[in-house]
Amino acid sequence: MSLISSSVISSISKLCWVRSGKSGGVTPSSEDVEILQKYELSKSAFSFSPTEISLHILTTCTCVICIQEHWLFNAEKKIIAEITENSGYIAKSVDDNDDPDFNVSMKRGYGGVAIIWKKEINENIKELIDGGNRIQAIHIQQGDKPICLINVYMPSDSKNADIKHKDKLAQIDEMIEKY
16 A cells, blocks of 8 residues: 655646646646556546545545545535545435534535545445434444444534534444444
C-alpha cells in the first residue's frame, strides 16, 4: 500500500487549476501526468473536481475511508458511488431522520457521514444501524479479530452544543458496549 505524497497533491492541484482556467501560467509537467497515471487518472481527470480526484486516489490506496461533513442530501448520496466506482459505501445525511434543525429550502446539505471501502472486502463488511445522522458504523470481519469502526461527526458550533456532544458520546459508548 502506498501513501499519498505532497507531489501527488501538487499534481492534482495543478490539473484542477488548469481545468478551471485559473492556472496563472502553471502547467502540469510530464512528472505530474506520470504521477496521476500511477493512480489510474488521465486526461479524464480534467472533468473531475479536486474532491473527486482525491477520493479516487484515496480509494486506490486505502481499504477503508471515513468521511465527515459530506454535505449531501439523502437523494444525492449516490454521488459517492459514482465517484468511487470500485468501492462499497454507506452514508447518512442530514435529511435521513427527522431533524428539527433541518431546513428543506437549503441549497445543500450539511454534516453527514460516510464510510467507503474497497469492493474486495465487501463480504467482510456489515452495516451497523445504530446512531443518528452523525454516526455511521460498520463491523469488519478479518480473520478471528473483528473490528467495529465508528465514524462520528461531533457537534460543535451550535446552541446546546454541550448537550448534543454528551448525547453523541452516550451513543458511542452504547455502541462500544453492544459490539
